[in-house]
Amino acid sequence: MSDAALLDRRGVATLLAMLLFGITIISFRPFSPMAAESTGGDIVNQLGFGAVGGLSLFCLLAFVDRKVLASLVGFWWALLLGLFLVSVVNAADPSSAFRTAVFTLIGVLAMLAVLTVPRDADAISTAFAVTGLAIVGLCYAGLVVYPDIAIHGTDSTEPQHAGLWRGAFSHKNVAGPVMAGLSFAGLYLMRRGWRWSGGLLLVSAVVFLAHTGSKTTTGLVPLAFLLVMGPSLVGLRRAVPLIFAVALVVAAVATVGIVVSQPLWDLSQQVSPGLTYTGRTTLWTFLLEMIEKKPWFGYGYESFWGTQVVQLQDKPFDSDWDIRGIVHGHNGYLDVAVLMGVPTLLVAVVAFLIVPMIDFLRVPPNRENVFLADFFMMTLMFTAFNAFLESFFFRRVDPVWLFFVLAVFGLRYVSRFTIPGNVAPQKRRTRRIVDWAGLLQPAWSRTARNH
Numbered sequence: 001m002s003d004a005a006l007l008d009r010r011g012v013a014t015l016l017a018m019l020l021f022g023i024t025i026i027s028f029r030p031f032s033p034m035a036a037e038s039t040g041g042d043i044v045n046q047l048g049f050g051a052v053g054g055l056s057l058f059c060l061l062a063f064v065d066r067k068v069l070a071s072l073v074g075f076w077w078a079l080l081l082g083l084f085l086v087s088v089v090n091a092a093d094p095s096s097a098f099r100t101a102v103f104t105l106i107g108v109l110a111m112l113a114v115l116t117v118p119r120d121a122d123a124i125s126t127a128f129a130v131t132g133l134a135i136v137g138l139c140y141a142g143l144v145v146y147p148d149i150a151i152h153g154t155d156s157t158e159p160q161h162a163g164l165w166r167g168a169f170s171h172k173n174v175a176g177p178v179m180a181g182l183s184f185a186g187l188y189l190m191r192r193g194w195r196w197s198g199g200l201l202l203v204s205a206v207v208f209l210a211h212t213g214s215k216t217t218t219g220l221v222p223l224a225f226l227l228v229m230g231p232s233l234v235g236l237r238r239a240v241p242l243i244f245a246v247a248l249v250v251a252a253v254a255t256v257g258i259v260v261s262q263p264l265w266d267l268s269q270q271v272s273p274g275l276t277y278t279g280r281t282t283l284w285t286f287l288l289e290m291i292e293k294k295p296w297f298g299y300g301y302e303s304f305w306g307t308q309v310v311q312l313q314d315k316p317f318d319s320d321w322d323i324r325g326i327v328h329g330h331n332g333y334l335d336v337a338v339l340m341g342v343p344t345l346l347v348a349v350v351a352f353l354i355v356p357m358i359d360f361l362r363v364p365p366n367r368e369n370v371f372l373a374d375f376f377m378m379t380l381m382f383t384a385f386n387a388f389l390e391s392f393f394f395r396r397v398d399p400v401w402l403f404f405v406l407a408v409f410g411l412r413y414v415s416r417f418t419i420p421g422n423v424a425p426q427k428r429r430t431r432r433i434v435d436w437a438g439l440l441q442p443a444w445s446r447t448a449r450n451h
Helices: 003-026 035-041 043-063 066-089 094-116 121-145 172-191 195-210 214-232 237-260 262-271 280-293 332-340 342-361 369-388 397-416
Strands: none
Touching: 003 043, 003 094, 003 121, 003 397, 035 121, 043 094, 066 094, 066 332, 066 342, 066 369, 066 397, 094 397, 121 172, 121 214, 121 397, 172 214, 172 369, 172 397, 195 214, 195 280, 214 237, 214 369, 237 280, 237 332, 237 342, 237 369, 332 342, 342 369, 342 397, 369 397
């Protein structure tokens, strides 16, 4: 293959990754408050995401080695997807659940393509920089062009959010996590030496995030940064997964734990009187009661919230929210259990959290792999913590779910294949990268020959 052909192939691969990343995050209905809930019944989204699925599949078959794809999926993801399909069959309306499940799988395919189609770290950086800045720029433009849509108004069903930014997304709770993920991407670019594009992406995303009014998201971003970068700065990089695991247990105890245990509830009220996570504790209590009734296979995919199972319930007189109108349980882990069963939740914990922690420990000490692994771990931490208060697992092409999938598969990818800096046919001066913490040493291992 000629140098020109290789360069053309590399450029096409990068362009396709950018296209898939941008479309799946923004969707075909930007600036549409109901887009997230109407994906399955909107003809534009049906045709558009159908095309995205076809393009993703083409990219994976045309640009990525089959062995790479097989190594990324692995046993636990294969088992989880199998249980996911069982929940579709177990749904109250299997045909409707299947259509929704297709959108979810399209999102997974798209993120696999975004991750593996770019040929090297420079191509990945280009995809993140161009697409990330385009997404943030579109959101800022919406504040000027469509202020009534890009900013929550008083005439919505949630007037308490009036004045908060959501940009091109359906809700501030979607816009905030997306900006968090893009801020991590900006930091990754800066660490690679892309100071202007990375710095611009980081600053613009953080500023927008601050205006979404999401206190949880705003607090989790620096926490994820500190939990990943802090140990590395003192030579304890391999302690990151352990710290992550401990933090997850603490988060579980501080949220669902106070609902399950009366002593923990009493302690939480002493520490923070009136703590209910904006009424979420009522939802979690209800969820736990319903999970207890169907613990093995749950109620079926898309067969709980918004169905008669919930709508026929009485509204507790002391509840902040009417559960009959809730679209999800504001806890991703409990939602997996109520829809698919407790065994599926256990498998999801392994596939979503434990396996990525192990993958992080297996990342080779190659500069590009380490930088990417840190980016993916920050994203994983942020989304995993966010899932204790919001619900996005297996949720169609929800942007937060897509970032989570990208992080999980990304850690697996960089743990198995050495990522080259640039495979473009040009002479490059070799530089020896020295990290003062002793974390990045020259490594000669197999390169991801996925193209």
